[in-house]
Amino acid sequence: MTVSYEDVVRAAGRVGGHVLRTPVLEVAPGRFLKLEQLQHSGSFKVRGAFNRILSAGELPPGGVIAASGGNHGLAVAYAARALGVTAEIFVPEVTSPVKVAGLRALGARITQVGSIYSEAAEAAAKRAAETGALQVHAYDQPEVVAGQGTTGLELMAQTGGVDTIMVAVGGGGFAAGVAVGSGALGGPGPVSSGGSSSGGARSPRAEPGSGPKIVAVEPERIPTLHEALKAGEPVPVQVSGIAADALGATRLGDLAYDILSRAGARSVLVTDEAIVAARRTLWAEHRMVAEHAGATAYAALLSGVYTPAPGERVAIMVCGSNTDPATLAHGDG
The missing domain is CATH 3.40.50.1100 (Rossmann fold)
Known part of the structure; x- marks a missing residue:
């Protein structure tokens, strides 16, 4: 790969x-x-978010899901809104309030969990397995x-x-x-x-x-x-x-x-x-x-x-x- x-x-x-x-x-x-x-x-990060979502073809009913320290979540939420799909974003508790407010403004569903990115990523992966949403990874x-x-x-x-x-x-x-x-x-x-x-x-x-x-x-x-x-x-x-x-x-x-x-x-x-x-x-x-x-x-x-x-x-x-x-x-x- x-x-x-x-x-x-x-x-x-x-x-x-x-x-x-x-x-x-x-x-x-x-x-x-x-x-x-x-x-x-x-x-x-919006560049990668758009490319991932647009590359996927028909999106699942669960929309898209991502874990983020903030910027990736904002990018995924922005791309999802532009493309008319729902976005669920998991962020750690240390995420800047400015970024959390931005996620809310973009209409994303937000879950703050864990003290670091990896803990939010684990929660997002579990949620994606439950809903079938398309995962948009922050970097990998x-x-x-x-x-x-x-x-x-x-x-x-x-x-x-x-x-x-x-x-x-x-x-x-x-x-x-x-x-x-x-x-x-x-x-x-x-x-x-x-x-x-x-x-x-x-x-x-x-x-x-x-x-x-x-x-x-x-x-x-x-x-x-x-x-x-x-x-x-x-x-x-x-x-x-x-x-x-x-x-x-x-x-x-x-x-x-x-x-x-x-x-x-x-x-x-x-x-x-x-x-x-x-x-x-x-x-x-x-x-x-x-x-x-x-x-x-x-x-x-x-x-x-x-x-x-x-x-x-x-x-x-x-x-x-x-x-x-x-x-x-x-x-x-």
């Missing part, structure tokens, strides 16, 4: 009428921010990963190609999808070193393996990929810290491990303090509202955990904005 570049291309055709082509901002020469926090439902389904990969496909067309993509990791579905969609595993690679950040798709050159390198950024207190790479397989980790409501998977997904290890992804760890600082910088310098998970990749660049080489073109995924805006000016909760 894996995801190919062709799977991502097909996903792009499937979800194109349902998701936004989010902008890319060049904040400095060769430094790009991909603004997925402006996506429907406030994160990239091929259709979900392929949908997230459309972000990488889009980024490469908008920038004309980059050398490095920095992306936050929890369960790993986003980073895995971006790796495939950007050509890090082969398929079309970068087209030039001088692309416009606002241009349309270009004709890429087919050079297997010529895509960008992937820098996976994880909170020090949720090192799912870091520990998986050390162990040679996904292993359980402890979950805590300021980004746990969105990056709080206790184990990297099997698909993500397969893809990211084959892509040679590098894992770097950032502190909660660095994440907070990056989130404040996004607001203070660019007036961008980002949740902590959304600022995690940027934290590695700003804190010096990852230092680009001279002339290296780097894209950073700003992946979510579901947060209380009041905390941007008055401190982090």
Whole structure:
């Protein structure tokens, strides 16, 4: 079970009428921010949700069901409402009130259970077995990963190609999808070193393996990929810290491990303090509202955990904005 570049291309055709082509901002020469926090439902996850549901054909009477730290649930609820099906979302008790309120506004049935994502996922799986609802996994389904990969496909067309993509990791579905969609595993690679950040798709050159390198950024207190790479397989980790409501998977997904290890992804760890600082910088310098998970990749660049080489073109995924805006000016909760 894996995801190919062709799977991502097909996903792009499937979800194109349902998701936004989010902008890319060049904040400095060769430094790009991909603004997925402006996506429907406030994160990239709506891409995978639409692709999973639309790939399923006729949906069961029970509708769709998902477990989430919040963002995936919002995406599934948004997609379900757009497609006229019911959604039942299980979230842990630590889920941000902003995200719970958003789920209610989208008309989803909500169950808060457990203290971490894995406990909500267990409850959701049990409920799906009872109702026959279509499960939309937060990160470990091929259709979900392929949908997230459309972000990488889009980024490469908008920038004309980059050398490095920095992306936050929890369960790993986003980073895995971006790796495939950007050509890090082969398929079309970068087209030039001088692309416009606002241009349309270009004709890429087919050079297997010529895509960008992937820098996976994880909170020090949720090192799912870091520990998986050390162990040679996904292993359980402890979950805590300021980004746990969105990056709080206790184990990297099997698909993500397969893809990211084959892509040679590098894992770097950032502190909660660095994440907070990056989130404040996004607001203070660019007036961008980002949740902590959304600022995690940027934290590695700003804190010096990852230092680009001279002339290296780097894209950073700003992946979510579901947060209380009041905390941007008055401190982090």
